[in-house]
Amino acid sequence: MIEVDFVLILSEEIFQSQIAHWWSPDGARLAYATINDTLVPRMELPMFTGTPYPTGKEYHYPKAGEENPVITLYVVNLNGPLHTIEMRRPDDPRMGEYYVTMVRWATTTKLAINWLNRAQNISILTLCEATTGVCTKKHEDESEGWLHRQNEKPLFSRDGLKLFFTRAIPQGGRGKFFHISMSISQPNTSTDTLQSITSGDWDVTQVLAYNEDSQLIYFLSTEDGPKRRHLYSADTFGSFNRRCLSCALPDSCDYISGSFSHNMSFFLLNCKGSYDSNESPVHLFCVTCEWY
Template sequence: MHASAGPPRNWKGIAIAMMVIVGVLSLVSLSVIMLTPGKMKHIMGEGREGMGEGREGMGRKIQMVLLELNPPAGEKALIQYAAWGLQGNQLAYVFEGDIYYQTEVTSKPLRLTATGRAGLVVNGLSDWIYEEEVLLTFSANWWSKDGARLAYLTINNSATPLMEIPHFLGGVYPSNVFFPYPKAGSTIPTVSLFVVNLYGPAHNLEMIPPDSVRARDRYISMVTWISSTQLAVRWLNRAQNQSELCVCEATTGACSKEVPLFSSDGSWFYLTLPAKQGARGEFRHIASLPAQVSVRALKRLYPCMFGHSVVFLSFSADFEGIFQRQCLTCNLLDDCSFFKAVFSPNQTYFTLYCLGPGVPKVTVHNTKDPTSESGLDGVPGSQSVTEEFTMGWPEVLASTHDMALAWVDGRSGVGRGQKISSVDPRKLSSLRVKDQLGVVEWLMQLPYIDDQRIALYGKAFGAYLSLKMLAATDQLFKCAAAVAPITDFKLYSAAFSERYLGLPAKEEHTYLTASVLEDVHKLKDENFLLLHGTADARVHFQHSAELLSRLVKVEANYSLQLYPDEGHILKERRSIQHSQRTLVHYLQTCLRHNPLLASIEEPDEDD
């Protein structure tokens, strides 16, 4: 017997099946390779510009580079500021109050200034008062458009009194932080404007201020390049009720008073003029006028030139005549009427930030065709009532806890015309309290408002207004919460206090009238909560300490919550949560409302 032969093998079919299997496995492997994120390749070593980090794989490659700067102090040196120039790889940075310049990141730094003194003299940066009250930016240097020159401020606080902020935590003895802080009536910093030539021997040339402010205390509130060799500079006297707008020659340092801004062909010039807008009074607008029109006097001009165009911020603009007004951004985006804009360095594009009243969004526009999109505390002079869309803690209170919240812009708010802005600033305190109370009386007439349960809340200047309103009425408000209140303007910033109240030596009665400390006896039987961080560098705890001392003497009814070593803006997460809970609980108790804490849950530790 022998075994019968099996059926013949289908070698062709087997080969095809193997090819299919190999093909499928190849596709799977290729997919894994393509879709798996590439490994991070860290590039570090001597002779390199810094550390690069890239991601390999399908899609866009993201490259981040850390550039190494070498200030003279060594490895542990802290650079205060760094920024790119407008041409090539220009770079400037500030170290220990002095400015250093590099033509590119691999070049040796060139020291442009040598007058910096830690905490006293700084070049190219704002000190506290300039950042908070004058320039409103940390940077105090400006590149010319061709990158050939750099303008910068030198701010000297050598004679300015020092403020001492104690820090209590973390040691057996408290530590103290000192920094220059000019209060009302005290010595303010001296300021100078220099221009340094970057394309040649470094030569620092001071811009000479006009005679009207040269020998007096002064501020510089605006610097902008209008050509490669000319700057527009606004000088203010100490009281900030007189200004000089000058055009300074960067090559000579000579500054002349303002001149009209002409169009490129010389047929038109631009200036700001008040124009009537119905019963609401006059508003200042930028107007273009024929060059042959005779103008007797030019009061102020705020030029901002980009090439042959004039860019400005205004509530309406004038291109046909002073009575023809046109909104610049009204038709750019639907459901948006509150904007801010940032221009690209060459002014070809601008980023338009739509802030409300619809959902906020950001779009990029071409300056030649703006309609086409490209893919990508209630202080005077501020504006709280806008169409900007916001979603913060107050809005959460209103939407979750059945509370109605109202924001009020009193006199001196922006966008309200010449009649409002021309109010005697020394009366702003009493007039703003009167304005706020008038709004409250109107709100009390609304059918959905319980006029027996009205509370006040404010921070800094808003807290000051809350306490003044509480003192000006008799049991109108159930309670008030004041966070870091300004209680005496003699203790506050010189630039702010003197702008509205004048110098204390000449306006002693005005300061006394404006002070909350003089109203302590009126607060004796009122219910209010004070909250303050002990390390507040803006509204010093000294304000609350002076108030508390007087409240104790009259045996006033108040609650107090302090946050050790916290500043004007709370930083620690637990402090933020605690302050919010404290305020909600206080309002719950004061207004005898339904419990408000039910929906505020403790976040997980891992969050």
């Protein structure tokens, strides 16, 4: 359960959502977060209730240097007798106080969790076994400053062995840009292979979908210009060839968003117009058609 006092901070700053429970794909398990703010100092805030004078209400309110709420993740098995397992946080002394910024089911029994230290300069992405609570580190980021885009949810293949996520990668002397990385786990081993699917002095702004049949990954990027957002696909094998799927649309549609149907046969492209336009037509494209 989430303490009411902490809901505002949790939803707006940490999860960026009011949801702190996550159903497994088959509905057999439920992951949920608990927040313990017992040690967090209280602060009185005014409440305006329509009377001439406000009333005061105390909230647990964490400030710099003070105790933070402690977040713990559990998974409960809903088939048969209820059985709850705690997901183990990374055993890394650098983490200290921490946040959980992302939770996502990879398979029906594996859960991806992103842990971020309080200084927000170290993050560890883990894949946790829901039946045991054991979490395996899949990727780690460390920065001299704050890490960004820590709420983004990775994509997985159906068997959970392929993991796609964005990370800031140095591009020569041009600085760091966010690109798609693919982590492949070898069955029955602890060995992972990490490859970069995209590269260049532009950012992947959103990873939309992975088509396991065609082995294509779909994403939005700024490759065509920092004020533009176009839809691209890229091979996840060989030389990782990529192609722009929306660049042929009129110039008035150079800033887009999109979503895919569940079976990956169609995608809905929302044209938000140019960067300074108010137009927003919607296009439906067939992904599996021969011309595409």
